[in-house]
Amino acid sequence: xxxxxxxxxxxxxxxxxxxxxxxxxxxxxxxxxxxxxxxxxxxxxxxxxxxxxxxxxxxxxxxxxxxxxxxxxxxxxxxxxxxxxxxxxxxxxxxxxxxxxxxxxxxxxxxxxxxxxxxxxxxxxxxxxxxxxxxxxxxxxxxxxxxxxxxxxxxxxxxxxxxxxxxxxxxxxxxxxxxxxxxxxxxxxxxxxxxxxxxxxxxxxxxxxxxxxxxxxxxxxxxxxxxxxxxxxxxxxxxxxxxxxxxxxxxxxxxxxxxxxxxxxxxxxxxxxxxxxxxxxxxxxxxxxxxxxxxxxxxxxxxxxx
Ligand code: 13P
Ligand code: SF4
Numbered sequence: 001x002x003x004x005x006x007x008x009x010x011x012x013x014x015x016x017x018x019x020x021x022x023x024x025x026x027x028x029x030x031x032x033x034x035x036x037x038x039x040x041x042x043x044x045x046x047x048x049x050x051x052x053x054x055x056x057x058x059x060x061x062x063x064x065x066x067x068x069x070x071x072x073x074x075x076x077x078x079x080x081x082x083x084x085x086x087x088x089x090x091x092x093x094x095x096x097x098x099x100x101x102x103x104x105x106x107x108x109x110x111x112x113x114x115x116x117x118x119x120x121x122x123x124x125x126x127x128x129x130x131x132x133x134x135x136x137x138x139x140x141x142x143x144x145x146x147x148x149x150x151x152x153x154x155x156x157x158x159x160x161x162x163x164x165x166x167x168x169x170x171x172x173x174x175x176x177x178x179x180x181x182x183x184x185x186x187x188x189x190x191x192x193x194x195x196x197x198x199x200x201x202x203x204x205x206x207x208x209x210x211x212x213x214x215x216x217x218x219x220x221x222x223x224x225x226x227x228x229x230x231x232x233x234x235x236x237x238x239x240x241x242x243x244x245x246x247x248x249x250x251x252x253x254x255x256x257x258x259x260x261x262x263x264x265x266x267x268x269x270x271x272x273x274x275x276x277x278x279x280x281x282x283x284x285x286x287x288x289x290x291x292x293x294x295x296x297x298x299x300x301x302x303x304x305x306x
Contacts, residue, residue: 005273009033012276018077019052020272021067023059024216025238025264028245030058030272037242039217040066040112041127041304047071048301056275057283058267060085064283065116069293070301076283079275080266087173088113091147095168096121099144103165107140110296111148113173116285120292123299126151128200129215130304132158137303147171154200154207175261176201179234184209187232187255194253195226198234210234223247236261 010033013020021043022034031037036046040063047055047067054075057064062085064078091114100108100121109131110122119125126134128151135143135155142163145152150173152166179202188196188209197219198210207213212222216239223231223243230251233240237259243252275281285293 005269006033009269009273009276012273013056016276016279017053018056018276019046019050019054020056020058021046021063023057023063023264024220024242025236025261026058026267027238027265027269028241029269030267031242031245033269033272034058039127039129039215041129041215041300042217043067044070044112044127044297045301047074047076050074054279056272058272059083060088060113060261060264061283062088062113062115065285066112066119066297068283068285069116069119069290070297072290072294075279077275077279078281078283079268079271081281083263083266085113085173085261085263087111087147087171088115090171091115091118091168093117093121096146099146099165099167103142103144105140106142106144106165107138108144109135109138110146111151112297112300114147116289116293119296120289122296124303125296125300127215127300129218130300131155131200134300134303135159135162135164138162148173148201150176150203150207151200153204154213157204157207173201175236175259176234177203178256178259179203179206181205181209184232184234184255187253191230191232191253193228194230194232194251195222195228196232196234196255197222202234206234219243220246223250235259236264238264 020034022037048070146167149166156164234255
């Protein structure tokens with residue numbers, strides 16, 4: 001980053017009274033300029049309670065939409081209009097209605113990686129950081145979970161007393177799908193002393209090979225409290241930079257170097273600068289959708305704050 005553009009961004013942030021929220025997968029330069037870095041739950045929380053005039057999201061579009069829904073009086077910008085998580089578009093309203101009809105008694109918990117329209121049709125939202133806590137607190141034992149089938153399978157494994165129904169068939173993250181059991185077994189043999197940490201979006205056949213499963217911020221916390229010195233990490237490669245900068249004396253081995261989220265990486269220092277300069281691209285959610293989606297998101301906040 002040229003110092004000039006960094007300084008311009010700092011000055012524009014001040015002029016616009018903007019809060020810059022940065023997801024854990026983003027490049028380190030963005031973290032340096034950001035006001036807060038975190039996982040999707042922590043960023044949603046920050047977006048709801050900020051008193052700044054504007055929120056700029058260095059993350060996926062569904063995260064920025066969540067900010068608009070939770071804090072409708074703020075102007076929310078995303079520097080790239082194509083930073084859309086493919087998994088968030090794998091669950092359509094039509095499919096959602098089909099499952100609602102098929103399981104009329106089930107509670108519908110949707111991953112925060114969904115469109116605003118899907119959140120508006122759900123009972124509650126969950127993230128990888130709070131899913132177990134929230135689902136365990138629900139009175140209903142029959143729960144539809146979508147769109148990530150791997151997250152659903154992790155929840156089922158942790159909460160065998162609940163009946164988890166994953167939907168739809170296609171729900172997955174293409175980045176986390178790259179981790180396969182044979183690679184992880186090889187790494188385990190090569191580094192027997194290392195702790196293996198995985199995101200719940202990895203396939204269930206890979207989840208069983210991990211020592212810990214957590215959200216992106218959960219991984220940072222786990223490394224902080226663990227006595228291990230070496231870690232094999234199964235999530236998007238950007239988190240490795242965060243881990244190395246937060247824990248310079250520990251060793252991190254990415255389980256795959258090509259685990260790259262192309263959509264999140266569309267956010268750059270340069271388009272962040274342009275975003276602040278031209279106040280673009282404003283993220284909007286139609287008021288009727290936002291009203292119902294807010295109920296699902298606020299329920300999530302209540303359940304995870306309780
Ligand atoms: P986290 O909530 O763990 O940051 O995950 C968001 C995400 O999109 C993971 O791929
Ligand atoms: Fe979506 Fe996967 Fe990228 Fe996360 S890593 S934003 S789930 S595509």
